[in-house]
Amino acid sequence: MPNEFEYIAWLRSQTPADARVRIGPGDDCAALAPPARELLVTTDMLMDGTDFILSEVDPRRVGRKAMAVNLSDIAAMAGIPIAAVVSVALPRPTPPSPLPEGKGEQAREITELEATSADSSFSPFPSGRGDGGVGSSDGPFSSGGVSLPKQLYLGLRDIADAFGVPIVGGDTNTWTNKLVISVTALGEATARGPVRRSGAKPGDWLFVTGPLGGSILGHHLDFTPRVREALLLHEAVELRAMLDISDGLAADLNHICEESKCGAVVVAEAIPISDAARELSRTSGKTPLQHALGDGEDFELVFAVSPTDGTKLLHQPPVPGLAKIGECIEAGLWIEENGERKSLAPTGWVHAL
Amino acid sequence: MPNEFEYIAWLRSQTPADARVRIGPGDDCAALAPPARELLVTTDMLMDGTDFILSEVDPRRVGRKAMAVNLSDIAAMAGIPIAAVVSVALPRPTPPSPLPEGKGEQAREITELEATSADSSFSPFPSGRGDGGVGSSDGPFSSGGVSLPKQLYLGLRDIADAFGVPIVGGDTNTWTNKLVISVTALGEATARGPVRRSGAKPGDWLFVTGPLGGSILGHHLDFTPRVREALLLHEAVELRAMLDISDGLAADLNHICEESKCGAVVVAEAIPISDAARELSRTSGKTPLQHALGDGEDFELVFAVSPTDGTKLLHQPPVPGLAKIGECIEAGLWIEENGERKSLAPTGWVHAL
Numbered sequence: 001m002p003n004e005f006e007y008i009a010w011l012r013s014q015t016p017a018d019a020r021v022r023i024g025p026g027d028d029c030a031a032l033a034p035p036a037r038e039l040l041v042t043t044d045m046l047m048d049g050t051d052f053i054l055s056e057v058d059p060r061r062v063g064r065k066a067m068a069v070n071l072s073d074i075a076a077m078a079g080i081p082i083a084a085v086v087s088v089a090l091p092r093p094t095p096p097s098p099l100p101e102g103k104g105e106q107a108r109e110i111t112e113l114e115a116t117s118a119d120s121s122f123s124p125f126p127s128g129r130g131d132g133g134v135g136s137s138d139g140p141f142s143s144g145g146v147s148l149p150k151q152l153y154l155g156l157r158d159i160a161d162a163f164g165v166p167i168v169g170g171d172t173n174t175w176t177n178k179l180v181i182s183v184t185a186l187g188e189a190t191a192r193g194p195v196r197r198s199g200a201k202p203g204d205w206l207f208v209t210g211p212l213g214g215s216i217l218g219h220h221l222d223f224t225p226r227v228r229e230a231l232l233l234h235e236a237v238e239l240r241a242m243l244d245i246s247d248g249l250a251a252d253l254n255h256i257c258e259e260s261k262c263g264a265v266v267v268a269e270a271i272p273i274s275d276a277a278r279e280l281s282r283t284s285g286k287t288p289l290q291h292a293l294g295d296g297e298d299f300e301l302v303f304a305v306s307p308t309d310g311t312k313l314l315h316q317p318p319v320p321g322l323a324k325i326g327e328c329i330e331a332g333l334w335i336e337e338n339g340e341r342k343s344l345a346p347t348g349w350v351h352a353l
Numbered sequence: 354m355p356n357e358f359e360y361i362a363w364l365r366s367q368t369p370a371d372a373r374v375r376i377g378p379g380d381d382c383a384a385l386a387p388p389a390r391e392l393l394v395t396t397d398m399l400m401d402g403t404d405f406i407l408s409e410v411d412p413r414r415v416g417r418k419a420m421a422v423n424l425s426d427i428a429a430m431a432g433i434p435i436a437a438v439v440s441v442a443l444p445r446p447t448p449p450s451p452l453p454e455g456k457g458e459q460a461r462e463i464t465e466l467e468a469t470s471a472d473s474s475f476s477p478f479p480s481g482r483g484d485g486g487v488g489s490s491d492g493p494f495s496s497g498g499v500s501l502p503k504q505l506y507l508g509l510r511d512i513a514d515a516f517g518v519p520i521v522g523g524d525t526n527t528w529t530n531k532l533v534i535s536v537t538a539l540g541e542a543t544a545r546g547p548v549r550r551s552g553a554k555p556g557d558w559l560f561v562t563g564p565l566g567g568s569i570l571g572h573h574l575d576f577t578p579r580v581r582e583a584l585l586l587h588e589a590v591e592l593r594a595m596l597d598i599s600d601g602l603a604a605d606l607n608h609i610c611e612e613s614k615c616g617a618v619v620v621a622e623a624i625p626i627s628d629a630a631r632e633l634s635r636t637s638g639k640t641p642l643q644h645a646l647g648d649g650e651d652f653e654l655v656f657a658v659s660p661t662d663g664t665k666l667l668h669q670p671p672v673p674g675l676a677k678i679g680e681c682i683e684a685g686l687w688i689e690e691n692g693e694r695k696s697l698a699p700t701g702w703v704h705a706l
Contacts, residue, residue: 022391023547023549027430027550028430029395029432030393030394030395031542032391032393033392034541035388037387038384038387039385040382040383040384040385042382042383043438043439043522045440045535047530049528074381074382076382079382083394085394085396086396087537089398170396171397175402175403177530182440182533184440186392187382189384194375194382198380243380244381
């Protein structure tokens with residue numbers, strides 16, 4: 001299986017040296033220098049047909065998204081990402097080759113188990129020993145052009161490198177099924193500590209870091225996680241509650257309200273609406289505002305600060321694109337449109353009164 | 354969707370307090386007290402049809418295996434496990450319900466994206482918002498008896514609890530496809546440092562911690578990761594190279610040889626053979642020794658120590674079940690049977706001379 005070993009050698013050659021990485025890919029575990037402050041951990045799994053449609057997108061964008069959604073969770077705590085590991089189940093186009101002769105009735109399961117156990121060599125995408133598809137000319141490791149695992153890896157690295165995050169290990173599998181990719185990102189809190197969802201208070205001002213809605217048109221694959229923005233904001237002011245908008249503004253605001261035991265009111269005219277939301281509204285039967293409130297996967301940050309800090313942000317914004325969208329109140333989730341307050345469902349639905 | 358929220362509430366109620374966990378499930382990341390020593394990271398993904406056959410096994414055993422294979426990798430470095438996160442793609446028996454009226458042609462993708470974005474709430478098995486299958490009476494969260502995600506979680510906890518490992522977060526998804534479960538385990542090195550694969554020297558003695566072969570008959574699901582054994586051994590002697598046997602003894606010895614740039618010779622009569630290997634050999638067409646050499650997923654440890662330390666282990670074994678199986682030499686992978694040295698392939702195949 002020359003392609004498999006070439007691939008692993010290629011992966012190792014692609015892994016840059018990093019002072020924090022004591023042991024990189026190739027052993028049972030990676031080993032990192034202990035972080036000085038609280039260790040942050042997050043994991044997100046993406047599946048073909050749910051989070052992306054592999055037949056319709058460049059796999060490199062899938063790799064980018066898989067890394068970016070995880071770094072976005074580190075950003076949501078205002079953490080510094082320090083490393084990531086990646087596990088994948090790669091689609092194998094052909095069923096396993098016929099069994100060698102002389103195997104008994106347990107042969108099918110044994111072959112499968114053998115394929116499984118490839119997982120132990122701890123390296124991003126160390127493909128499966130005993131795995132029928134690996135190295136075959138039409139398998140995921142084929143080198144006609146750039147193969148699927150290489151493209152995925154390059155996409156993962158595009159985002160990881162942009163934030164100085166070494167990919168220190170992983171687990172690569174193949175199966176006759178759809179692509180699944182799971183990333184776990186590790187981070188470190190700053191001296192100000194991690195920002196939770198639970199610290200907002202009535203009277204706090206609510207901000208977002210950028211325009212919302214319509215991410216299905218491409219942004220959900222190509223967004224930049226707001227790691228730097230979170231750190232700059234955290235340095236400038238006291239972030240009382242924050243998360244990254246993945247479920248949609250209304251739903252994610254509701255998460256902050258539930259965890260902070262408060263309510264929120266947003267001002268319709270103040271919500272920054274993306275060009276994609278406007279474009280989508282031409283065919284979707286929804287307004288651009290509905291897209292901004294209800295669509296998922298914007299991956300902008302929404303956060304609460306004191307009015308004093310909010311004023312400071314408006315006068316001296318440490319990052320571009322900030323918009324004050326509303327305030328925290330005692331209870332309920334509301335939207336003000338043309339001066340009229342209406343009930344806002346976590347789905348983004350506005351209830352006319 | 355009462356079942357979904359009941360389930361999340363149940364999960365949170367099941368998560369025990371742990372002094373090292375500063376922020377547990379429910380925020381964008383978990384936060385842990387910084388480890389005092391090197392941080393170990395490992396990840397393993399298991400798929401239905403490859404690593405287990407869901408229709409044939411109790412899902413609780415699948416959960417146990419998913420956690421155990423990861424803790425086994427921490428054991429292989431002689432580390433102390435400190436936490437784990439879990440991501441899953443749960444099979445959903447029925448396709449998503451028909452779309453609500455009024456959605457345009459992008460509706461299918463939008464619905465899918467919305468389902469996706471449920472991933473953000475960082476909790477083991479927080480099921481998907483907007484996910485058609487969740488909460489339906491035949492979905493994975495159904496409560497007729499103990500549901501699949503609960504059984505998986507209980508299995509994960511069986512092993513995690515046995516080693517004092519808090520499950521601090523995760524990502525739960527559903528899809529109309531096979532079960533995938535990916536665990537990332539974190540550990541901490543001891544004062545003696547992590548044990549690599551690369552430190553074996555010619556003349557070192559090779560040991561295993563228990564009998565090998567035939568794990569397909571059940572051991573691959575029900576094994577106990579050798580976390581405690583590794584720590585006791587690491588305390589008693591200098592472990593020069595170690596890994597957990599997942600690819601099969603011959604293949605894993607070969608990994609040690611490759612990384613340590615040495616060879617190895619094992620003595621056939623000294624290799625402890627499991628009852629399962631003997632049972633399997635009655636129908637498999639292989640000898641029990643062949644199973645012990647070639648089968649995967651024993652998850653016993655194989656390690657190299659100096660002859661002095663090896664003698665110490667033979668006279669005062671710090672753990673039961675230790676067997677000296679051979680020695681490291683300059684080059685090659687060999688087996689001695691009836692005093693005759695033959696070439697041993699990493700697949701476990703013995704080449705007659």
